[in-house]
Amino acid sequence: MTDTVGIVIVSHSKDIAKGTADMVRQMVGSEVKVAFCGGNPDGGLGTSVSLIIDAINDAWSAKGVAILVDLGGAETNSEMAVEMLEPARRDLVVVCNAPIVEGAVMAATEAAGGSSLAQVKAVAEELSAD
Amino acid sequence: MSLQPETFKSLVKVAAEQVIASAPELTSLDQAIGDGDHGINMKRGFEAVLGKLDAISTQPLDEALKTIGKTLVMTVGGASGPLYGSFFLAAGEALSHDRHLPDDLADVFGSGVNAVSARGRSQAGEKTMLDVLVPVLETLKTAAGQPDLIARVRTTAAEAVERTAPMQATKGRASFLGPRSVGHVDPGARSSCVLVQAVCASLEGQQ
Numbered sequence: 640m641t642d643t644v645g646i647v648i649v650s651h652s653k654d655i656a657k658g659t660a661d662m663v664r665q666m667v668g669s670e671v672k673v674a675f676c677g678g679n680p681d682g683g684l685g686t687s688v689s690l691i692i693d694a695i696n697d698a699w700s701a702k703g704v705a706i707l708v709d710l711g712g713a714e715t716n717s718e719m720a721v722e723m724l725e726p727a728r729r730d731l732v733v734v735c736n737a738p739i740v741e742g743a744v745m746a747a748t749e750a751a752g753g754s755s756l757a758q759v760k761a762v763a764e765e766l767s768a769d
Numbered sequence: 770m771s772l773q774p775e776t777f778k779s780l781v782k783v784a785a786e787q788v789i790a791s792a793p794e795l796t797s798l799d800q801a802i803g804d805g806d807h808g809i810n811m812k813r814g815f816e817a818v819l820g821k822l823d824a825i826s827t828q829p830l831d832e833a834l835k836t837i838g839k840t841l842v843m844t845v846g847g848a849s850g851p852l853y854g855s856f857f858l859a860a861g862e863a864l865s866h867d868r869h870l871p872d873d874l875a876d877v878f879g880s881g882v883n884a885v886s887a888r889g890r891s892q893a894g895e896k897t898m899l900d901v902l903v904p905v906l907e908t909l910k911t912a913a914g915q916p917d918l919i920a921r922v923r924t925t926a927a928e929a930v931e932r933t934a935p936m937q938a939t940k941g942r943a944s945f946l947g948p949r950s951v952g953h954v955d956p957g958a959r960s961s962c963v964l965v966q967a968v969c970a971s972l973e974g975q976q
Contacts, residue, residue, distance in 0.1 A: 679806075679810065679813075679845075679846025679847070680813065680843070680844055680846050681813065681846070683806070683809075683846075684804070684806070685806060685810065685846040685847050686846065686847075687843075687846055688842050688843055688850065688851070689843050710942070711848050711941055711942060712847045712848035715848040715851045715852065715888065715889070716846075716847075716848070716850065716851055718851070718888070719842055719850070719851035719854065719855075719888075723842070
């Protein structure tokens with residue numbers, strides 16, 4: 640398969656992250672690598688930098704990885720996770736400013752067409768434009 | 770103010786224990802204007818720090834601060850993990866670059882405050898931990914070298930945390946409440962105050 644941008648879904652709730660990933664796979668099947676995580680290090684509602692780093696590595700693609708998040712802590716922890724990646728990978732991961740479900744489905748659909756990381760991010764973020 | 774290895778170890782222990790002891794209060798404050806997890810998150814993070822205390826206390830101070838920061842980043846599980854983590858990572862990084870305590874305390878603390886501000890894309894006045902950290906930084910600058918520095922820092926932190934009550938939150942979950950966030954002390958400001966006060970108490974006890 641042609642290399643496509645990977646998608647990571649980060650929610651405070653593992654159920655929401657998994658459900659979102661299910662919806663993404665329904666659209667793009669296995670054309671795009673999709674990884675998800677949710678929950679704090681104890682498994683309660685929250686996010687975990689360690690799990691986010693694992694998800695980024697699971698969804699890794701030479702074209703980069705786009706992360707979709709739900710609320711503030713997911714965004715802050717995702718940004719922190721990106722900074723803790725090995726230097727060569729950091730510039731190839733972006734956190735999208737987009738609603739998590741719609742953003743993930745649209746980003747993955749765009750990625751499936753072979754678009755660049757910047758294009759995938761832009762399509763997801765159109766949802767947040769006024 | 771000296772900072773020998775044993776002093777530092779005791780200081781970290783006291784600070785972590787105080788945060789853990791304040792978890793119910795932090796949770797209660799966060800239930801009022803947030804998602805109610807600040808106490809349990811901070812407790813989880815500082816229990817992890819306590820678990821590494823022996824290792825931390827054998828490291829050079831810059832590395833020790835970075836270890837504390839990284840531990841909080843990896844274990845807290847909320848936005849406060851990267852925020853407090855960035856504070857300690859940046860303070861440690863500042864010490865790695867030819868800065869020394871106690872002379873450069875304000876400079877090192879300021880590096881941490883700047884990192885929190887950058888990570889949260891926030892400034893003082895938005896009802897966050899910065900509303901304690903920024904005034905404390907100002908006192909560290911203006912009272913540097915004064916014999917009553919520690920007492921003034923304590924007072925600054927205590928007064929600053931109360932000043933968050935009338936503020937309306939514009940960052941974090943509390944901002945979703947809009948004007949209803951007014952009248953409650955910010956939980957992040959409170960945890961910052963607990964940390965600052967614990968460090969002051971530890972240093973005072975060793976003078």
